[in-house]
Amino acid sequence: xxxxxxxxxxxxxxxxxxxLSPWWFTPIASNWSYIDATVGITFLITGFVxxxxxxxxxxxxxxxxxxxxxxxxxxxxxxxxxxWLGAVxxxxxAAMLAPGLFVWYQFVTVPAGAAEFEVVGQQxxxxxxxxxxxxxxxxxxxxxxxxxxxxxxxxxxxxxxxxILVIGxxxxxPVGKPAKMLxxxxxxxxxxxxxxxxxxxxxxxxxxxHFWFTPTRTGTFTIVCAGFCGVGHPQxxxxxxxxxxxxxxxxxxxxxxxxxxxxxxxxxxxxxxAAAR
Ligand SMILES: [Cu+2]
Numbered sequence: 001x002x003x004x005x006x007x008x009x010x011x012x013x014x015x016x017x018x019x020l021s022p023w024w025f026t027p028i029a030s031n032w033s034y035i036d037a038t039v040g041i042t043f044l045i046t047g048f049v050x051x052x053x054x055x056x057x058x059x060x061x062x063x064x065x066x067x068x069x070x071x072x073x074x075x076x077x078x079x080x081x082x083x084w085l086g087a088v089x090x091x092x093x094a095a096m097l098a099p100g101l102f103v104w105y106q107f108v109t110v111p112a113g114a115a116e117f118e119v120v121g122q123q124x125x126x127x128x129x130x131x132x133x134x135x136x137x138x139x140x141x142x143x144x145x146x147x148x149x150x151x152x153x154x155x156x157x158x159x160x161x162x163x164i165l166v167i168g169x170x171x172x173x174p175v176g177k178p179a180k181m182l183x184x185x186x187x188x189x190x191x192x193x194x195x196x197x198x199x200x201x202x203x204x205x206x207x208x209x210h211f212w213f214t215p216t217r218t219g220t221f222t223i224v225c226a227g228f229c230g231v232g233h234p235q236x237x238x239x240x241x242x243x244x245x246x247x248x249x250x251x252x253x254x255x256x257x258x259x260x261x262x263x264x265x266x267x268x269x270x271x272x273x274a275a276a277r
Contacts, residue, residue, distance in 0.1 A: 110212040125168040128165075131162075161257065162257050175216070180210060183211075187205060197213050223240060
């Protein structure tokens with residue numbers, strides 16, 4: 001009897017905790033409210049099944065409690081009950097998976113006209129690359145990665161020269177404009193995650209992954225690495241600053257291209273050499 005009561009309290013308490021808990025998703029800052037809806041559907045289905053199973057257990061404990069002289073009936077299987085339970089379980093699992101597939105399809109189907117932003121993971125910082133005036137990202141290869149070419153741009157590809165590089169600094173995005181995020185890593189697997197954008201994806205060495213989103217409000221949002229990537233993993237944080245178009249343009253003006261950074265570095269090298277002489 002006490003066990004049955006504890007089980008009922010467990011089911012009711014869990015549902016109440018879910019409904020009244022102050023811990024919930026951080027307010028959304030992108031177009032991906034679908035992702036919240038999908039998580040909501042999963043909570044609804046798993047919450048219903050959890051409550052049904054626990055309450056059924058409580059009922060059985062009470063209903064079939066020990067009574068002097070009562071005998072248990074032996075029923076090894078029931079075809080009807082099994083097919084019924086199998087169908088309901090299959091329906092429940094499909095209802096949890098299907099919305100995710102639809103959302104995923106939209107998550108990786110980039111709308112025409114989305115601006116490209118490349119995210120490059122590195123132990124343990126976030127770097128970014130934007131196409132320059134000519135609108136194209138130049139080719140890259142890990143073999144070109146060096147201290148003065150941290151993103152491994154091919155120095156012989158003219159398309160890369162005007163690319164804007166943001167090394168270990170904040171990424172800015174204009175509000176209300178779809179952004180295609182191209183993800184790449186120069187060392188190990190990282191995972192780009194900005195909780196407010198509801199967007200999250202692995203950065204794979206040797207591959208380029210992508211997703212898109214539209215930032216819906218201005219502000220500064222923290223990027224956390226969600227793929228364990230070595231001892232510096234907890235410190236691998238960055239920021240995405242969502243600006244009004246005017247503020248974004250001001251920021252963009254101040255950024256340096258690959259060619260500018262390279263010549264600045266060469267200049268530094270030369271003055272150092274001259275000083276040594
Ligand atoms: Cu990482």
